[in-house]
Amino acid sequence: MTTRLDLSVRRHEGASVTVLAGELDKLSSPRLRDVLVTQLDAGVGNLILDVTALRFCDSTGLWTMLEVQRRASAAGGCLRLAGVHGILERILTVTGLASAFSLDPDVPASLRAVTPEAPEATPSVTPAVPDAEAPRSGAPSAQGAEPSPSAVPSAPDAEPSSDPG
Numbered sequence: 564m565t566t567r568l569d570l571s572v573r574r575h576e577g578a579s580v581t582v583l584a585g586e587l588d589k590l591s592s593p594r595l596r597d598v599l600v601t602q603l604d605a606g607v608g609n610l611i612l613d614v615t616a617l618r619f620c621d622s623t624g625l626w627t628m629l630e631v632q633r634r635a636s637a638a639g640g641c642l643r644l645a646g647v648h649g650i651l652e653r654i655l656t657v658t659g660l661a662s663a664f665s666l667d668p669d670v671p672a673s674l675r676a677v678t679p680e681a682p683e684a685t686p687s688v689t690p691a692v693p694d695a696e697a698p699r700s701g702a703p704s705a706q707g708a709e710p711s712p713s714a715v716p717s718a719p720d721a722e723p724s725s726d727p728g
Contacts, residue, residue, distance in 0.1 A: 567591075570598055577678045578609035580645075580670055584616035587624030595624070599631045599642075608640025609677040613670050615646030625654060632664060641665060645673040 568591035569584040579602050587595060599610055610631065614620075632642040643665040647655065655661040667673040 568594065570595065572598065572602070574607070575674055575678070578611055578674060579607045580611045580613055580674070582613040582616070586619040587617060587627075588619065588621040589623040592623045592627040596627045596631065600634065603631070603634055603638060603640070608635060608638055610635055610640065610642045611645055611667075611670060611673040611677070612642065613645045614651055615648070615669070617651055618649070620651045620654060622654075625658070625660065629660070629663060641677065643667055643673040643676060645670045 567585040568587055569582075571582045573580045573582070581595075581598060581602075583595070585591070602610060612628065628642065628644070635642045644651075645667045646669055647666050652661075655664070655666075665673075665676065667676060
């Protein structure tokens with residue numbers, strides 16, 4: 564009996580994605596293990612398995628994923644499973660091992676989880692700038708009044724705070 568498992572690896576910043584298509588069992592698990600361990604040995608700490616096209620997984624396949632998860636974790640990384648469904652989802656649920664892995668709905672969600680946020684995606688304080696400029700757009704002039712702290716934006720109609728701290 565020949566087991567068919569197609570593997571492809573794509574490198575991303577901060578992670579690699581290994582796409583599994585077919586059946587993961589006693590015959591194909593050693594190949595998956597070799598591919599994943601090679602990535603860990605090459606310094607890729609965050610591994611993502613895209614299991615969307617996985618049709619079957621037995622206990623040997625599950626054990627292989629657990630072994631690689633432990634190795635990745637020991638190296639400061641992780642193994643995430645993307646697109647879990649069908650037989651693999653059932654096995655993980657029945658065995659209680661779903662909590663042993665980070666499960667994501669798809670590869671983009673897995674990549675977001677392991678890739679540092681882009682600078683433009685981080686929250687910024689720039690929304691306070693329009694509020695600080697609000698008096699220019701029709702509010703009475705504040706000439707002669709004490710300046711309010713620029714770090715605390717206030718509504719144009721708000722009274723100045725008397726709180727000293």
